[in-house]
Amino acid sequence: xxxxxxxxxxxxxxxxxxxxxxxxxxxxxxxxxxxxxxxxxxxxxxxxxxxxxxxxxxxxxxxxxxxxxxxxxxxxxxxxxxxxxxxxxxxxxxxxxxxxxxxxxxxxxxxxxxxxxxxxxxxxxxxxxxxxxxxxxxxxxxxxxxxxxxxxxxxxxxxxxxxxxxxxxxxxxxxxxxxxxxxxxxxxxxxxxxxxxxxxxxxxxxxxxxxxxxxxxxxxxxxxxxxxxxxxxxxxxxxxxxxxxxxxxxxxxxxxxxxxxxxxxxxxxxxxxxxxxxxxxxxxxxxxxxxxxxxxxxxxxxxxxxxxxxxxxxxxx
Amino acid sequence: xxxxxxxxxxxxxxxxxxxxxxxxxxxxxxxxxxxxxxxxxxxxxxxxxxxxxxxxxxxxxxxxxxxxxxxxxxxxxxxxxxxxxxxxxxxxxxxxxxxxxxxxxxxxxxxxxxxxxxxxxxxxxxxxxxxxxxxxxxxxxxxxxxxxxxxxxxxxxxxxxxxxxxxxxxxxxxxxxxxxxxxxxxxxxxxxxxxxxxxxxxxxxxxxxxxxxxxxxxxxxxxxxxxxxxxxxxxxxxxxxxxxxxxxxxxxxxxxxxxxxxxxxxxxxxxxxxxxxxxxxxxxxxxxxxxxxxxxx
Numbered sequence: 135x136x137x138x139x140x141x142x143x144x145x146x147x148x149x150x151x152x153x154x155x156x157x158x159x160x161x162x163x164x165x166x167x168x169x170x171x172x173x174x175x176x177x178x179x180x181x182x183x184x185x186x187x188x189x190x191x192x193x194x195x196x197x198x199x200x201x202x203x204x205x206x207x208x209x210x211x212x213x214x215x216x217x218x219x220x221x222x223x224x225x226x227x228x229x230x231x232x233x234x235x236x237x238x239x240x241x242x243x244x245x246x247x248x249x250x251x252x253x254x255x256x257x258x259x260x261x262x263x264x265x266x267x268x269x270x271x272x273x274x275x276x277x278x279x280x281x282x283x284x285x286x287x288x289x290x291x292x293x294x295x296x297x298x299x300x301x302x303x304x305x306x307x308x309x310x311x312x313x314x315x316x317x318x319x320x321x322x323x324x325x326x327x328x329x330x331x332x333x334x335x336x337x338x339x340x341x342x343x344x345x346x347x348x349x350x351x352x353x354x355x356x357x358x359x360x361x362x363x364x365x366x367x368x369x370x371x372x373x374x375x376x377x378x379x380x381x382x383x384x385x386x387x388x389x390x391x392x393x394x395x396x397x398x399x400x401x402x403x404x405x406x407x408x409x410x411x412x413x414x415x416x417x418x419x420x421x422x423x424x425x426x427x428x429x430x431x432x433x434x435x436x437x438x439x440x441x442x443x444x445x446x447x448x449x450x451x
Numbered sequence: 452x453x454x455x456x457x458x459x460x461x462x463x464x465x466x467x468x469x470x471x472x473x474x475x476x477x478x479x480x481x482x483x484x485x486x487x488x489x490x491x492x493x494x495x496x497x498x499x500x501x502x503x504x505x506x507x508x509x510x511x512x513x514x515x516x517x518x519x520x521x522x523x524x525x526x527x528x529x530x531x532x533x534x535x536x537x538x539x540x541x542x543x544x545x546x547x548x549x550x551x552x553x554x555x556x557x558x559x560x561x562x563x564x565x566x567x568x569x570x571x572x573x574x575x576x577x578x579x580x581x582x583x584x585x586x587x588x589x590x591x592x593x594x595x596x597x598x599x600x601x602x603x604x605x606x607x608x609x610x611x612x613x614x615x616x617x618x619x620x621x622x623x624x625x626x627x628x629x630x631x632x633x634x635x636x637x638x639x640x641x642x643x644x645x646x647x648x649x650x651x652x653x654x655x656x657x658x659x660x661x662x663x664x665x666x667x668x669x670x671x672x673x674x675x676x677x678x679x680x681x682x683x684x685x686x687x688x689x690x691x692x693x694x695x696x697x698x699x700x701x702x703x704x705x706x707x708x709x710x711x712x713x714x715x716x717x718x719x720x721x722x723x724x725x726x727x728x729x730x731x732x733x734x735x736x737x738x739x740x741x742x743x744x745x746x747x748x
Binding site: 159163290291382393 | 583584586587588589590591592593594595598599601675676679680682683686687702705706709710713716717720723724727728730731732
């Protein structure tokens with residue numbers, strides 16, 4: 135790596151640059167989200183009082199505008215908003231009549247549980263498929279490769295519906311609605327994990343094949359490593375790198391997927407309340423969920439970069 | 452796993468990479484595969500452009516007496532809650548569904564190309580600013596961005612196209628930025644610079660042709676994704692309005708009857724999967740072809 139010498143002399147510099155970049159990205163996200171939501175049709179003061187059907191009086195609307203600061207100039211609202219975000223105050227949800235952080239707090243757990251389990255499941259499926267696809271059996275490799283492609287284009291919500299039809303309606307093994315029990319998690323986790331696994335497996339397989347082609351693989355074989363051992367002890371490590379690199383993207387994919395999957399399985403979580411927040415024009419709640427997702431993306435990406443540096447030793451000299 | 456190590460393995464791998472054995476069996480089968488793939492793409496295109504040729508019926512024809520019929524001879528995919536023929540609707544749905552996917556991809560690639568070229572070829576500050584913008588756009592999960600935009604524009608086909616297109620743009624931008632930078636550093640561009648060609652000419656004649664190929668291949672792969680995401684929005688009821696034969700909207704209608712009329716959910720979804728698989732395989736062929744090696748999949 136060309137920058138290796140720079141890194142050694144000033145090791146904190148790339149970290150600071152990355153941190154600065156992440157902060158700028160978050161600021162842009164907050165700005166874009168605020169700007170987009172300003173363009174929403176309808177009167178936010180009316181939305182705060184229960185929507186167009188609420189028949190709110192002019193005085194009540196005025197009071198709501200003052201209460202939520204909607205009567206102030208846009209730049210003032212924007213600056214005030216940024217200031218509040220920095221202090222962890224995401225405003226008051228119109229539809230829940232409670233602080234956004236309080237509304238979101240109990241929903242983060244279920245969504246993260248779903249996402250983390252799906253990520254684990256996807257990694258296991260992807261590694262398994264990639265191992266088979268790089269194996270010595272040509273037939274198994276071709277089947278694995280075909281499964282990968284089909285999995286990666288499966289719409290998660292459709293897979294969820296098919297799983298409900300087969301395993302809930304006909305076989306009755308799992309509940310069609312995701313309850314708090316572990317059994318209720320199986321179908322949502324699978325629906326989220328399978329398409330993601332299809333993607334991860336494709337990149338992992340590529341990286342593993344490249345590793346198996348490289349001189350170090352031959353060197354390991356000359357030292358008496360078996361073919362299977364070569365894949366498990368050497369190629370697998372290389373297969374992990376693209377998977378880790380895609381962590382930020384995977385996070386975004388899982389959050390997007392959770393929006394639909396939580397709706398399909400009527401499972402409480404950030405995604406499902408985001409859908410209802412968008413339809414009821416609950417501006418602060420939509421901003422809160424969006425900021426949370428973006429913050430998660432940035433944090434996961436940074437963690438993935440650090441992890442890549444630890445696993446991928448090619449850059450070290 | 453052989454107990455006795457033999458040294459043929461890496462050699463075999465090398466051969467496998469040339470005529471990738473793990474995916475493509477050989478030149479002949481690879482050729483046949485290509486023709487099958489092109490035939491599938493042609494059928495999908497035919498369904499999109501001239502659905503009447505494949506399914507002569509009217510996708511909106513209501514027949515309450517025939518509601519919720521299971522798949523059979525007269526209606527291979529069954530009928531929906533108003534007795535409409537699901538097969539006819541799936542075939543006629545190819546047009547709107549493919550249009551949404553293609554339009555979103557074109558929008559995404561166009562926006563991505565502008566951002567990618569600005570960051571890849573622009574001055575350092577422009578690259579820094581543009582890259583932060585791309586980062587910020589990437590931080591929005593696809594569907595969150597789409598939901599925000601649809602909340603502004605209201606539900607409908609145009610909203611879905613803009614939403615899906617915009618959320619795919621940063622990915623294309625990042626790819627094109629990397630490609631443009633890679634090609635700019637290569638020997639023939641350096642040579643053109645030495646020859647004193649103008650920067651504009653170098654970009655148009657030497658940088659773009661090298662960078663557009665990978666973008667095209669990725670855009671073909673992205674088409675499948677665009678169709679999947681737009682169908683997700685249709686499923687949430689934010690796409691085409693109900694009676695329209697569009698796959699996402701059909702899935703939204705089937706949602707209510709998922710336990711009783713499975714065919715209303717299964718067949719439109721299979722169509723989406725078919726398009727996704729064809730787009731993915733075409734994209735892979737294209738990128739393998741551009742990389743100068745044959746590959747199947």
